[in-house]
Amino acid sequence: MNATSSPSRSGLDWARAQAFLARERASFARANPRSAELAAQARQHLLFGVPLHWMNDWGTPFALHVDSAQGALVIDADGHALVDFCLGDTGAMFGHAPAPVAAAPAAEPAAPATEAAAAAPVDGKKVYEAQCQACHQATGQGMPPTFPSLVGSPIANGPAEAHIEQTLKGKNAMPPFAGLNDAELAAVISYERTSWGNKGGAVTADQVKSQRGK
Numbered sequence: 781m782n783a784t785s786s787p788s789r790s791g792l793d794w795a796r797a798q799a800f801l802a803r804e805r806a807s808f809a810r811a812n813p814r815s816a817e818l819a820a821q822a823r824q825h826l827l828f829g830v831p832l833h834w835m836n837d838w839g840t841p842f843a844l845h846v847d848s849a850q851g852a853l854v855i856d857a858d859g860h861a862l863v864d865f866c867l868g869d870t871g872a873m874f875g876h877a878p879a880p881v882a883a884a885p886a887a888e889p890a891a892p893a894t895e896a897a898a899a900a901p902v903d904g905k906k907v908y909e910a911q912c913q914a915c916h917q918a919t920g921q922g923m924p925p926t927f928p929s930l931v932g933s934p935i936a937n938g939p940a941e942a943h944i945e946q947t948l949k950g951k952n953a954m955p956p957f958a959g960l961n962d963a964e965l966a967a968v969i970s971y972e973r974t975s976w977g978n979k980g981g982a983v984t985a986d987q988v989k990s991q992r993g994k
């Protein structure tokens with residue numbers, strides 16, 4: 781588009797409007813140094829530098845970063861108090877961070893996500909219920925002869941290596957579970973080796989890790 785004239789904008793001094801926009805952008809940048817820093821950081825991690833690409837459609841040179849919000853009041857990363865007039869959105873529907881909604885996650889046990897999940901202890905029983913139980917059943921007794929019982933199973937009571945190997949790679953009608961992470965595999969294998977009277981003993985995530993790709 782030609783920056784100095786715009787036929788679709790008759791009656792508007794386009795050059796003056798562009799100069800005005802440039803001034804406003806510069807003043808936004810001066811007033812929001814912390815947001816600028818955070819936006820620069822975000823550009824290293826997010827596609828388009830923002831959580832959703834349309835956030836770049838706003839006229840500001842970078843997205844404003846928010847420190848906190850309550851009701852219609854927003855405090856940005858540079859400490860400015862702003863009133864949210866986005867009348868079709870959160871601010872108008874129920875306000876930012878309504879007290880009961882904000883309190884709810886605090887009352888829930890923290891759901892481990894991504895990095896935290898790797899560090900958090902994994903419940904082997906839960907992994908078993910989600911991944912193995914359909915075939916091997918809650919009692920571990922399976923549905924012989926198609927799905928063998930794990931109760932007293934030579935694999936679940938024998939050397940850990942064979943148990944880890946079969947779970948990683950699968951065998952015949954049993955699918956491979958290499959898609960689970962080391963901690964999840966260690967937890968579920970340990971669960972099988974120490975439940976229903978089995979005496980195989982627990983395995984560690986390191987043991988699983990060292991057998992991957994072998």
Ligand code: HEC
Binds near residue numbers: 916927930953
């Ligand atoms: C889709 C059904 C299915 C699922 C799900 C399944 N298995 Fe299996 N599993 C089998 C079958 C079939 C065998 C017998 C394989 C063979 O020897 O031919 C088996 C055998 C085993 C054995 C050896 C038992 C023995 O003593 O011979 C172990 C241990 C085992 N599975 C562990 C697991 C674990 C751990 C999971 C979940 C992470 C799991 N299985 C999920 C079908 C399944």
